[in-house]
Amino acid sequence: MKHSDYCVVGGGIVGLATAYQLLRKDPGASLVLLEAADTLASHQTGHNSGVIHSGIYYAPDSLKARFSKAGAQQTKDFCREHGIRYEEPGKLLVATTALESERLAALEERAAIHGLDCERIDQAGLRRREPNVAGLGALFIPSTGIVDYPAVARKLAELVTASGGQVVTGARVSAIRETPDAVVVATPEEAYSCGRLVVCAGLQSDRLAELAGLDTDVQIIPFRGEYFELPAEKSGYVRHLIYPVPDPALPFLGVHLTPTVAGTITVGPNAVLGLSREGYPKFSVNVRDVARYARFPGLWRVARAHAATAVREVRNSLFKGSYLKECQKYAPGLTAADLLPYEAGIRAQAVRRDGTLIHDFLLAETDRMIHVLNAPSPAATAALPIGGHLASKAALNRTA
Numbered sequence: 001m002k003h004s005d006y007c008v009v010g011g012g013i014v015g016l017a018t019a020y021q022l023l024r025k026d027p028g029a030s031l032v033l034l035e036a037a038d039t040l041a042s043h044q045t046g047h048n049s050g051v052i053h054s055g056i057y058y059a060p061d062s063l064k065a066r067f068s069k070a071g072a073q074q075t076k077d078f079c080r081e082h083g084i085r086y087e088e089p090g091k092l093l094v095a096t097t098a099l100e101s102e103r104l105a106a107l108e109e110r111a112a113i114h115g116l117d118c119e120r121i122d123q124a125g126l127r128r129r130e131p132n133v134a135g136l137g138a139l140f141i142p143s144t145g146i147v148d149y150p151a152v153a154r155k156l157a158e159l160v161t162a163s164g165g166q167v168v169t170g171a172r173v174s175a176i177r178e179t180p181d182a183v184v185v186a187t188p189e190e191a192y193s194c195g196r197l198v199v200c201a202g203l204q205s206d207r208l209a210e211l212a213g214l215d216t217d218v219q220i221i222p223f224r225g226e227y228f229e230l231p232a233e234k235s236g237y238v239r240h241l242i243y244p245v246p247d248p249a250l251p252f253l254g255v256h257l258t259p260t261v262a263g264t265i266t267v268g269p270n271a272v273l274g275l276s277r278e279g280y281p282k283f284s285v286n287v288r289d290v291a292r293y294a295r296f297p298g299l300w301r302v303a304r305a306h307a308a309t310a311v312r313e314v315r316n317s318l319f320k321g322s323y324l325k326e327c328q329k330y331a332p333g334l335t336a337a338d339l340l341p342y343e344a345g346i347r348a349q350a351v352r353r354d355g356t357l358i359h360d361f362l363l364a365e366t367d368r369m370i371h372v373l374n375a376p377s378p379a380a381t382a383a384l385p386i387g388g389h390l391a392s393k394a395a396l397n398r399t400a
Contacts, residue, residue, distance in 0.1 A: 301355025
């Protein structure tokens with residue numbers, strides 16, 4: 001059995017950032033990171049919009065708010081230090097109804113609480129900035145950026161190995177056992193003993209917590225986010241990130257137009273119940289995944305509470321014309337021919353048995369383990385400070 005001071009489960013950006021921060025906090029420590037997939041950043045990190053979020057949406061007392069603003073700056077600093085390209089086109093939150101204009105005013109107040117620069121723009125100003133975008137007005141957040149998060153993850157992995165850490169892919173955890181002196185983590189091929197375990201398992205976080213013997217009332221419900229891409233001739237269709245004003249009752253931000261550092265523009269995502277936690281092609285089904293959440297009362301309570309939204313999202317998923325209408329609310333010139341195929345993402349949404357959608361980061365801890373049960377957007381933006389937070393909790397006092 002291999003022993004190390006630390007073991008991190010999960011090779012997405014949060015797990016990699018945690019390993020990186022642990023080795024910065026405890027230089028010379030031994031660390032192993034285990035990733036079930038054959039490649040790093042292959043799930044949520046590699047299937048998102050690539051946005052460096054400002055943190056404007058989040059409740060002032062939330063971990064999201066705390067980590068997002070710090071994470072945006074740390075991500076940009078990290079990219080500059082390591083030569084990773086990022087851009088700051090800024091975000092326009094576009095109101096298309098009177099209700100959305102009211103919500104925009106509330107977001108402007110929240111931006112002030114968070115100390116974020118923003119600018120309220122009227123209808124004419126919006127048209128001047130973005131001729132292809134229509135709305136009653138908008139809120140401009142200049143600090144919102146874009147980056148290639150898999151590139152950030154790869155650099156973190158390089159830094160972890162350069163600091164003496166071991167990164168193991170294709171290592172799906174099959175057992176976790178905590179003792180007073182250590183935690184034993186087993187895969188089908190190997191067993192690892194460690195002083196502290198941090199589990200950042202994303203779409204499998206509830207299963208890993210159960211495997212470790214934790215009693216939680218939380219289950220991961222996969223929400224499929226389907227994207228499109230605009231054709232090359234429309235690569236300059238918008239200059240800024242264009243977002244609708246979100247419904248504060250839902251943890252999703254709505255279908256948006258996002259320029260990427262690769263020079264393309266993505267459209268999406270929607271949010272439809274997924275039939276597989278890790279099946280990205282359309283109509284992917286994993287019977288084990290479906291059977292698990294079908295028995296979970298929290299799912300049905302969410303479905304009842306948000307029935308109209310669920311019906312709309314399924315319709316948008318099945319019919320491109322319905323999806324297009326979501327875009328045409330603020331980009332009326334788009335046509336069905338403009339929506340080209342693009343790979344989907346799957347979001348790990350933690351839900352309690354009573355049907356509560358968990359909006360903030362959620363941890364479960366024992367003497368030697370920390371399990372990240374919920375790491376929703378903006379987890380990629382906030383990965384470095386989240387990793388620092390987890391590292392502070394997990395760090396061993398090895399000189400005692």
